[in-house]
Amino acid sequence: MKFLSAIILLTVAVAMADRDEDAWNFYKFQFGKSHSPQEDAIRKQNFLARDRVIEKHNRENKEWQMAHNKFSDMSDEEKQSILGAKPTVRRERSVASDSHPVMDRQLPASIDYRTDKCMQPVKDQGNCGSCWAFATIVPIEFNACKKNGTAIAFSEQMLVDCDTYDGGCNGGMYTNAWKYISEKGGVMKSSAYAYTSGTTGLAGTSCKYSSTAVAAKVTAFGWTMPYPNATVSMNYLQSDGPLPSAIKILSSIYNYASGVYSDPACIVADEYDVDHAIVIVGYGTTTATSTTPATPYWIVRNSWGTGWGQSGYFLIKRGVNMCNIESWTAYVRVA
Template identity: 30%
Template sequence: MNIYKVVFVTLSLFFVIGFTNSFDYQESDLASKESLWNLYEKWRSHHTVSRDLEEKKKRFSVFKENLKHIHKVNQMDKPYKLKLNAYADMTNYEFLNSYGGSKVSHYRMLHGPRRSTGFIHEKTEDFPSFVDWRKKGAVAPIKNQGRCGSCWAFSTVASVEGINQIKTGELISLSEQELIDCNKENHGCDGGLMEDAFKYLEKSDGLTTEKNYPYRGKDEKCQISKMNAPMIVIDGYEMVPENDEKALLKAVVNQPISVAIDAGGKDFQFYAEGVFTGKCGTELNHGVTLVGYGSTSDGTKYWLVRNSWGIEWGEKGYIRMERDIKEGGGKCGIAMEASYPIKWNPNTIYGSNGSIENILKMVQ
């Protein structure tokens, strides 16, 4: 299997100097299976991945197959590149079960069709060529959901953090763990819908801070005492008209937007940089946050998407996804299930509906 030999030297350098756009190697660079094992050990050390001997043997086989795929894709003329990231010894099935988790398509069938709402951004007519809410101070640093299917909570929180900053001028990191523990319409680490999280926030009249209710990455009992503190308020939410990338553009011009995507496939798992044009379906299984858009120097249009898999994935935690494609649902279904919070009042403290009595009703 020459592919295993060919990539050894280049990928060894990868761990020292980081990912580059090309893999340059010669026949003299060929190495053995033993060298690949050494590469796997270096990868484990770099990512502090602990395995016993039997598990390592099994994972090494997965690692080799993933490496083969990464190398093959990177030799193609694609506008994006892949890399050996922290998930390199996981199968795609294992990866999605651990790090996806929104299961929007599944829960949408269980919970019924999308709510019909207004669309306050319908009349938006000013479309800058480039929008990046990070540069406007409305996006918190990248977070990491870990092995908990709580992406729906991270997507919800990021869009609430965004609209709160837009209205108040203050970026406050909010609690995903509160949603996991207390939003009973959703399913904690087993997935959920951003729409149902917004419903919870609208009725409970707020979300407490991450500092006050820190992330644990697992399902726990709702801690009411931690919610008796100043919370960020939203006044409601709306759904972006589905399968309409122009409507999605109108929405993100005004604020960060919660979106669901199909994050399946190895190319998404190992995405490193560039505009993602890879294969993906519309089986929505992952919640992320749309924080802008733009186009490359060659005119390729993209959406700027904030993920919740830590800063070592993608472009320091972000992915640029192809924009304005023929399919109405957008790349990976990004325009199928988009929503955003509404905040009219810049007041950041919970109001009359946010009493402990009302909170207790919400979490029971």
């Protein structure tokens, strides 16, 4: 009997090992991963640990789902290196505006700028903590298009290389970048200053700014007030377009695939506990079912490429300041 049990256990172990090897090889093929033999063993362990987490989460959580992506074989240190939001002193304004949304008007049930003709395709920050630069540029692109009628992509690389208020690939903040742009005289077109950053990039060391390629100027910017307040942010979203914000990134979000993201560990008490810049581009509410209630959500644009999340976007629970998303919303106006 003991011998039979040992045979069964050995058979199961072999089957699991074969399954793990097949899953690892398919993952590498699917995401174009290629490693040296020594690195492959480490990456495989990272992947298998993540595979167990994803399987367990999807079995137990019905509100949102996980899936494998480019992050699945990365170490925690690698994933943290691309987080670049560096909060500034709260409510500092460099360019003030006397014009604010009317807060008592009727808001639409939903807003979704993802398919708006003025929304540029999702971009990928790569191995650089430059999320702040992408969050800076998105609302400028959108609002300049709304004002001038022409969709133009603007340069994140100009900010990574030139903005001395921020730290290039070492992080920064969109309000600092808007201050820099307003003082510099405008932001360049991406066609004249394309994004190239990888693991390097230190502001001020390789700036190629040229005023001849400037296509938009910042005229005003500020924080949404009061905060955190979902209704206030919804009003600004309607009147001023996409709103950058900063959030706390937990390990759970790297493999987000669908649904409305939430994590009890992401209800944080410290408003400065944020490390990644994103852009809110809409809001809505899920339809209630027999097993799940209706859930208010934000539609959020990320800068991790179209292969992440829902073609580069994700939904996150609205109205509870999930991951501090409602504490750091800001708006910008352009000419």
